[in-house]
Amino acid sequence: MDSADLEDLCSHVNSKISIIKKTLHLRNIGQDPSLTSVLSKVAHEMYSLHDLLNKVEKEVRYQESLTNSLKELQGTLSRDFSEATHLTENIPAYLPKKASSSNSAPDVKTEVVVKVTEPEPAKKPAKEKIIKEMELITVQEFGNIPAYIKNRLTYDQINSTIEEINKAVVGKYKILHQPMKSLSNNAKKLLCRFKDEETKDTKGQFFIVDQDIKEFTQVKIDKRFHGMLSILRHCHRIREIRGKGLVRYTVC
Structure with missing residues (x-):
């Protein structure tokens, strides 16, 4: 056996012995009555930490679900906005136009001269016959x-x-x-x-x-x-x- 292999074997055995000593030392500490309360507190803190991590995980899942819902809502709003913009830009010509406000003041004031003349005898207009037409679809x-x-x-x-x-x-x-x-x-x-x-x-x-x-x-x-x-x-x-x-x- 080479000296290098022998040194590696000794190092490995010494490492195992050290681990066994630490384990025995920790077991002895656990059996020490003066440290029981400390270990109990550590265990309690571990349980509390585990519960807190569960709550954090649940909140993360909720926030992910909320984010997905908001993305879907954003997509729906974007489609509705696009459709509304299309309708605004493509208003059918046959729809009635918005009447101009009668309160708006004209840019130029004009004087109207009304001549009063003797009215001529009005001829009785011929009665116009109404032709029924179809109403447009709403x-x-x-x-x-x-x-x-x-x-x-x-x-x-x-x-x-x-x-x-x-x-x-x-x-x-x-x-x-x-x-x-x-x-x-x-x-x-x-x-x-x-x-x-x-x-x-x-x-x-x-x-x-x-x-x-x-x-x-x-x-x-x-x-x-x-x-x-x-x-x-x-x-x-x-x-x-x-x-x-x-x-x-x-x-x-």
């Missing part, structure tokens, strides 16, 4: 439309279709309300068709057919348009009257 109504009916159609697309249908209704009934002698030949042909399409069920109603939409608008009568009609029926904007091989879209 945001709340759009939100309540089932997804299977709405499909991918947007709020603006639906209201644009309503405006086009109203054009056809107005175009048709302006011809119906004019005297026959004031109509052009084409308008007279249309008037005859309008009369032929009327039934006892349409009396007093405002309605159009597919041909009227083709006549007065650029709307295509396709699958997408019929999807729009399903939404308008669901929102009680139109109802259908069938007969003589025609579907009549009546304004509700």
Whole structure:
């Protein structure tokens, strides 16, 4: 055996002996009555420290959960803000504009000279006949439309279709309300068709057919348009009257 190996072995044995001596010394101390109270206090402090560490761990878990909830809330608020900004920047043109305040003072004062003249006998105006038009869909109504009916159609697309249908209704009934002698030949042909399409069920109603939409608008009568009609029926904007091989879209 080399001297180096012998020295290592002696060092290892001496280390073990030292550990055994320390262990015996500590055991003797533990059996000393004068140190029992000190050891009891140390044990109590250890238990207290362990309990405190458990509370700290529980608080850390709670704070992590709270942080995750706040991150989710932040994400929701960011999406809502983006949607609100988009709506603000894309307000439909057909919505009413905010009236200007009447209290605002004009920049330039102008004098108005009113001339008082003898009024001429007023002619009795002809009674204007009112043409019923569909009301636009509100945001709340759009939100309540089932997804299977709405499909991918947007709020603006639906209201644009309503405006086009109203054009056809107005175009048709302006011809119906004019005297026959004031109509052009084409308008007279249309008037005859309008009369032929009327039934006892349409009396007093405002309605159009597919041909009227083709006549007065650029709307295509396709699958997408019929999807729009399903939404308008669901929102009680139109109802259908069938007969003589025609579907009549009546304004509700």
